[in-house]
Amino acid sequence: MTTDSATTSAAGESDGFETWLRGRVPERGLRSKGASVLEVLLTQPRRASYSSAAEAAELAGVNVATVSRTAQALGFSGWSDLQQELRARFLSSLSAPEVAAAQHTEGELGAASLRRDLESLAMLDRRFDEQQIRTIAEAIAQARRVLIVAHGSYASIGAALSHNVRLAGYDATLTYDADLANAVSRIEPGDVLVAISFWRLYQHTVTAAEEAHSRGARVFVLSDAASPDLAAAAEEVLLIPAEGVAFFPSLAPGLAVAQAIVAQLSTVDPERTRKSIEAAETQWSRFGLMHRQPRRG
Structure with missing residues (x-):
């Protein structure tokens, strides 16, 4: 062999x-x-x-x-x-060039990327654990503060999650790079940290999860394959397919899970979420953010 x-x-x-x-x-x-x-x-x-x-x-x-x-x-x-x-x-x-070489993808990569995302979403659907999503949503709702850690292209998943958690009426902050150490220094019991990282994992993300765990916060991980250190610091690890077709992993399944979390979060306290969205809508109109304004009854 x-x-x-x-x-x-x-x-x-x-x-x-x-x-x-x-x-x-x-x-x-x-x-x-x-x-x-x-x-x-x-x-x-x-x-x-x-x-x-x-x-x-x-x-x-x-x-x-x-x-x-x-x-x-x-x-x-x-x-x-x-x-x-x-x-x-x-x-x-593997390094990024080695990943591209290992894929052996033939034909047009644009179409192949879309097909890969569809395959990954189908796999995610088969493995979907509603209880994990419910646990994270309820933890966010109960938290004193929610810190979301994501770096590089994965920050887009963290940005979507933090934006919609706030829109649902709960406090959440996306942090990365230099501000991460300062944010982690303020973590206390009763806080929640959501660590988002795929492929080779960012060391800062692992360190933040370990530190948050040691400080008594609840830690949740979104990853395709959490390292033993990252998994040991987490209460729940959501394994999400993230394989792409070129030099970088897919973001679509991770974004889908982030949306699933906030959708579930909106059911924890529907009245709170309704008031938060209405308040946001008022300010969107006040600041003139939207090209098309909703019809008034």
């Missing part, structure tokens, strides 16, 4: 890949054929993360049913769910 040693080393060092995967093995262990599948995942993450269940079975010298049973033994609903997280963790070990 050929070992992708560079990939295994990089993934193991940067994102706890081997620790994560071995940590999902049940206490009773795996049967010999299941152990063969695990060995393929550990030693050939590149090939496995882009293989069908049949191809993974061939690599391991087992049948497709064994691949499915092994995925379930590792805590996934099946091969596709295991493969999605495996690929996210594999891609997080």
